[in-house]
Amino acid sequence: MTHDLRMVPPALVAWGAAAWLVTASSYVSVVVAIGSIVMAGALARWRPHRGLVWVLTAVCLAAIAVSCAWRLTTIEHSPLTDLAREHRLTTLDLEVRRDARTFTHHGHDSVVVEVLVRRAVSRDADITTRDHATAFLDGDAADLVVGRRFTATGRLAPSDNSDEAAVIDVVRRGPADRATWWWEASERVREGVRQSVTPVGDEPEALVPALVDGDDGRVSDKVEEDFRRSGLTHLMAVSGTNLTIVLAVVMAIGRAAGVRRRGLWVLGAVSIIAFVLLARPDPSVVRAAAMGAVGVAALGFGARGGVRALAWAIVGLLFLDPWLARSAGFVLSATATGGILLLAPPFAHRLERWMPRWCALAIAVPIAAQLVCTPAIAALSGEISLVAVVANLLAAPAVAPATVAGLVGGIVALVSVPLSHPPGIVAGACASWILTVGHRAAALDSASLEWRSPWQWLLVLVPLVTAVIMAISSRPVVFIGLSAGLLIAVWRPPQTGWPPAGWVMVACDVGQGDATVLNASGGSAVVVDAGPDPTAIDRCLDRLNVHRVRLMVFTHGHADHIDGWPGVLDGRQVDQVAVGPTGGPGRADIPQHLATPGESFTVGDVTARVLWPAASGPIRVAGSEGSTANNASIVLAAQVRGVRLMLSGDIEPEAQDGLLREHPDLSADVLKMPHHGSARQSKAFFDAVGARLATISAGEDNDYGHPAAAALSLLREEDMQWWRTDTDGDIAIVERDGRLLVVTRD
Missing domain, CATH: 1.20.1280 (Monooxygenase)
Known part of the structure; x- marks a missing residue:
């Protein structure tokens, strides 16, 4: 062609x-x-x-x-920009451009909403404008949906975005007025979609609105991470896929009703407009609408004109909003559409020589899209998904039914919410399959490949790979053989020696946080802290083949030690939870108790004693709330198959010295470095521990500067060898024939 x-x-x-x-x-x-x-x-x-x-x-x-x-x-040259430079306190008449979103800031929930400023009144200034701005506020913002207007008083500040005139720190606001009828109608349909899936589980209930109209506000971090690794992220945002499904259904109904070509163009255009209203005029939705328009144009001009239509769509979108040029979604959507138009037909043509046409197209389309998007994905995330094509092939059959059933449920809910539950349950069942594919694909160790070289190299490598795939696609034996080999390599990758034989302790790479696993033997473990990310600790435990957590210890209640708790629970039995004075998470059906100084326990091969906090209560540090909580950390002296371990939580010099006063003998073979290797350490404590090896749990490029140069200098003075998760990945302490070894998994 x-x-x-x-x-x-x-x-x-x-x-x-x-x-x-x-x-x-x-x-x-x-x-x-x-x-x-x-x-x-x-x-x-x-x-x-x-x-x-x-x-x-x-x-x-x-x-x-x-x-x-x-x-x-x-x-x-906007007057609002001038007011922002002066940080004026201003009363504003605002219109919501995008639905408000909640985020966590300094431990409490805040709201961000993009707005159109219609009027701004400050001292000696009363201006009428139509500038864009971003507003930050506290409290409930469920009523701040697209099209609604409200008044607010807030402090203006300059924006870092060149397409905005100001940032608004809202002090107080009034109630939102109703929007025009078309926005209110779309909001009722969106609410109907949410109501229709209430009988299904939490994850499907959150995913269906994301599939139908891009409402991903309740999708968990774990689902987002797993979908990213498995190449299914595009399903959680409104994309050309969503619109294509809706257009296909509408076109099919139109053809069945006798509508012909010109009528189909009009029907397609009306469907696109209605879809934009439902999914909101965000850049991703406008982009999807443009890609849908490309499809409608191809209907009229043939596939030969598809590339021309795509090029005009790109120019038109950039003329309306030049900032789309730097949008990740725009890059991925435009390149994927181009790849499908250019590469999918020749791929499918070669595959059709030895398989049915529908099967050839099902394989050719995701391969073409993935190949063309690979350089952009590597530049954005530093990873290349190796399971994306297979995951999309497996998930694809459920996407259309989930989208259509969810949309039907939303429309039926306008009349009767109970009647909307049957289509909602169908949508939830389809979403459950998509979630299963995403979770299982992401759980594979080889699900994604870290790309550390310059992404520009892929601009040369990808065309070479494309040429190879094109050459072998017409040879069934070679194509099937290589595909099967790749699938087997991803499903059962070559053994990397992990977990290493004889491991007694592993410091998991969970980012800027702590998670330590002690081997209790037989697939069971004692886990001390869970890090900040459920996905990271879940994968670490999976790699260690830990199926049962005999004891979960939370040293203290900071997020970088407890927020990963859902990942520990994922697919594992947890027998008991122990917490310190600052508490920690739990579950009603799992026993939990407060660890006390002097308490000891034996779990499988693990023996441990609680050394800290002191019975007299936590050490308080004036003017430093964080230090007070850190100094209340549980400190464990553990032993696994004769290897002595000092697990010191986040205690700082005050608590380190207090611990030394109460327990003069703190000697250990391995020290879990206190507080991620911060600069605040007690030399006397390190002298007393006298460990040969130290592990440091810190996140790559973290904002705290951990591990600090002063802490590393202290380790050198103590002649301790150290390993750090930010550079070495998971760190295993291994005992073999009475010798201590360290094995890392980067």
Whole structure:
């Protein structure tokens, strides 16, 4: 098939120009606009026919530059921008542009909402405007949905985003007024979708609204992480897939009703508009609408014109919103659509020689999309998913039924919520299958490959891989053999020696937090702290083949030690939980007790004694609430198969010295470095421990500077060898024939 590629160079130039100009000043955009207009006129005069592509390129560049110049000038010279520079306290009339979202900030929930500022009143200033801004506020914001207006009083500040005039720290606000009827109608349908899936489980209940209309506010961090690793992230956001499904159903109904080509165009356009209203006019939704328009255009002009339609869609979107050029979603959506248009047909044509057409298309489409998106994914996440194609093939059959059933449930809920439950249950069952695929695929050790080289290398490597796949796709024996080999390698990767034989303790790489696993033998363990991320601790325990946690110890109640608790529970039996004075999470059906000084326990091969906190209560440090909680950490002196371990939580010098006074003999073979290797350490404590080995649990590039240079210097003085999770990954202490070894898994 021959594609019309004449619009590709203008689209690429427009894309690059937009990505650059939105970071420059309006004056640069004006210069580029004038220059490109002059260039277009000259080319049109001297090469009117042979230079058509160059003329179109200059025209597109001029259009993008004019759009950037207009938008940037409006923002730079807006009276609201001037008020923001002065940090004025202002009363504002605001309209919600995107639904409010809740996030955690300094331990409490806050709300962020993107707004359109219609009026701003401050001392000696009363302005009418239509500038964009971001507002931060506390309290419930369930009523702040797209289209609604409200008044607020807040402190303005300059925005770091070039497309916004200000950031608003809201002090108080009034109730939101009702929006126009079309926004209120879309909100009722969205609420109907949520109501229709209330009978299903928590994860499907959260995923179905994300599949139908992009409402992912209740999707858990674990699901997001697993979908990212398995290449299913696009399902949780409104994308071309969602719109394609809706369009396919609408078109099928239209054809069945006797609607023909021109009528189908109109029906498709109306469906796109309705979908944008339902899913909100976010950049991802507008992008999906444009990709849907490409599909409608292909319906009218044929597949040959699909690339041309895509190029015009890119130029049109960037003209309306040049900031899309730097949006990850725009990059992935446009490249995936281009890959499907260009690569899927030849792939499918070769596969059709030895398999049914439907099967060839099912395989060719995800392969084409994944190949073209690989450089962008590696640049954005530093990882390449090795299971994305298979995961998408397995999940794909459930996506359309889940989307359609969820949408039907939302519409039926407008009439009767109980009647909406049957389609909601169908949608939930389909979502459960998608979740199963995502979780199982992400759990594989080889689910993703870390890409540490410059992503630009993939611009050379991916075309080579594409050529190889294209060459073997018409040879069934070779194609099936290599595909099976890859699947087996991912499902059962070559043994890496993990967990190492004779391991007694592992410091899990959980980011900026603590999680230590003691081997109680027979697939059971004692786990001390769970880190900040459920997914990270879950994977660490999976790699260690831990199926039962005999005792879960939370040294203290800080998030970087307890927030991973759901990951410990995932698929494992937990017998008991022990907490210190600052408490910790638990579950009603799992016994929990307060660990006391002097208490000891034996669990399998693990023997341990609680050394701290002191019976007299936690040591308080004036002016440092964090230090008071840290100094209340449980400290364990543990022993596993003769190896003595000092697990010191986050205690700081005050508690370290207090511990030494109460227990002069603190000698151990291995020290779990206190407080992630912070600079605040007691040399006397380290002298008393006298360990040969130390583990440091810290997150890569963390904001705290852990481990501190002073802490590492102290370890050198004590002649302790150390390993750190931020550079070495999981750290295993191994006992073999009376010798201590360290094995890492980066």
